Amino acid sequence: MNNQQNSINNKVINKIKSGNIKMKPKIYFVLRTALLMLSILVLVLFIVCLISFIAFSLRSSGVWLSPAFGFPCIKMLFGSLPWVLILITVVLIVLLEIFAKKFTFVYRKPILYSLLIIILVVFLGGFLIDKTPFHSNLFWKAQEGHLPGFGSFYRDFGNPKFKNIHQGVVSEVINNGFLIENHRERIISVMITPETRLPSEKIEEGDVIVVFGERDNGQIEALNIRKTKRDFNFFPKNRFPKKGFID
Amino acid sequence: MRQDVSEETDEEIVRLIQSGSFEFFDVLIKRYEAKIGRYARKFLSDNEDISDVLQNIFIKVYRNIQSFDVKRKFSSWLYRIAHNELVNDLKKKKKKTLPLFDLDVFLPQHLRDNNLNERLELKDIQETVDKCLDKLEIKYREPLILYYFEGMNYKEIADVMQIPVSTVGVRIKRAKEIMKPILKSLKYNHE
Numbered sequence: 001m002n003n004q005q006n007s008i009n010n011k012v013i014n015k016i017k018s019g020n021i022k023m024k025p026k027i028y029f030v031l032r033t034a035l036l037m038l039s040i041l042v043l044v045l046f047i048v049c050l051i052s053f054i055a056f057s058l059r060s061s062g063v064w065l066s067p068a069f070g071f072p073c074i075k076m077l078f079g080s081l082p083w084v085l086i087l088i089t090v091v092l093i094v095l096l097e098i099f100a101k102k103f104t105f106v107y108r109k110p111i112l113y114s115l116l117i118i119i120l121v122v123f124l125g126g127f128l129i130d131k132t133p134f135h136s137n138l139f140w141k142a143q144e145g146h147l148p149g150f151g152s153f154y155r156d157f158g159n160p161k162f163k164n165i166h167q168g169v170v171s172e173v174i175n176n177g178f179l180i181e182n183h184r185e186r187i188i189s190v191m192i193t194p195e196t197r198l199p200s201e202k203i204e205e206g207d208v209i210v211v212f213g214e215r216d217n218g219q220i221e222a223l224n225i226r227k228t229k230r231d232f233n234f235f236p237k238n239r240f241p242k243k244g245f246i247d
Numbered sequence: 248m249r250q251d252v253s254e255e256t257d258e259e260i261v262r263l264i265q266s267g268s269f270e271f272f273d274v275l276i277k278r279y280e281a282k283i284g285r286y287a288r289k290f291l292s293d294n295e296d297i298s299d300v301l302q303n304i305f306i307k308v309y310r311n312i313q314s315f316d317v318k319r320k321f322s323s324w325l326y327r328i329a330h331n332e333l334v335n336d337l338k339k340k341k342k343k344t345l346p347l348f349d350l351d352v353f354l355p356q357h358l359r360d361n362n363l364n365e366r367l368e369l370k371d372i373q374e375t376v377d378k379c380l381d382k383l384e385i386k387y388r389e390p391l392i393l394y395y396f397e398g399m400n401y402k403e404i405a406d407v408m409q410i411p412v413s414t415v416g417v418r419i420k421r422a423k424e425i426m427k428p429i430l431k432s433l434k435y436n437h438e
Contacts, residue, residue, distance in 0.1 A: 012273075013273050015306065022310070024311060024313060028313070108411055
């Protein structure tokens, strides 16, 4: 045993002396730690943006309000969630947990705790970003063709189109209905029938409404209408592009 | 003439090596060779394998020594490297190793520290544990070895295995529960 020990000692020391083994410089480890921290920061910011973007796309399409229309719409909400983006978010959260586990104060505690803290932080961040005009400004830039790189992403995911849920600003009250403007088609006519369930408050020009009902040839036969808050950043005044609307 | 560092702490010797006196590295090897060898022997049986793994462990320690924070405990850091090296070696040999994901690590556990009596009967317990080690899964075997044979506390074991501190306590407790019937069958009376 002693011989074996001596031989290991000698082998290692000889390799060091001969220069076969080199000590990695301190700067290597400093940079590695800095890179890890930077990756964590970038990941957190990216996830926060993604979560706020998902919330934005749900609000922009009106799908967010669909549970208020009853069970069939809850089912529709489930079916119309942006699952690809949600899956990417989940994968990135797992990746963030793996990175964070490199730190002593993280791995010494059960994964459940660190995971809950990460989820809380990114959702809180996402919620706060969603309260700013960040995504709506980018969305409008994309619609006007002024957002290179992310333009198609915002146009495709930012305002998904659904068959039964429509959101828009009332531009005109007409006989047995309204005309509403939205980001995509600009004007859709909403028809009220005896079966339509209306909100208790009167609908006026400039109100933002969400309409549940099938659309046919630019006309919706409304089954249910809800008034929603006018989103200061989502339906800004004079922001509908006048010409060359990009769809 | 080489400075006498026999009285110096591990961390002080590492500090000297980090500042360029690599000749003191053999002091660390001499201090830990037997201990790490004993630790490796609990997982590997072939002497040549053990020798190779030991060499690789000390080479890795030397290569990465600048990453060691001298305010922390050197032995925990060394055992962490040894743990990784052993896990990699077992993986290469396609032997059963630590699972990628374990519910023990995910959920919070009630931490129960071992009582003082157990510490007082350390020699007895070491003999007992030694008889059953082969029959335990690695995830239970390793914390038991580190606790009873290497004298580490839960926090140090958590640092070596990079698992939650409470999981260490739970695994040691479960390991003991698993050992009970084995010891009975060996007609070894331990309570």
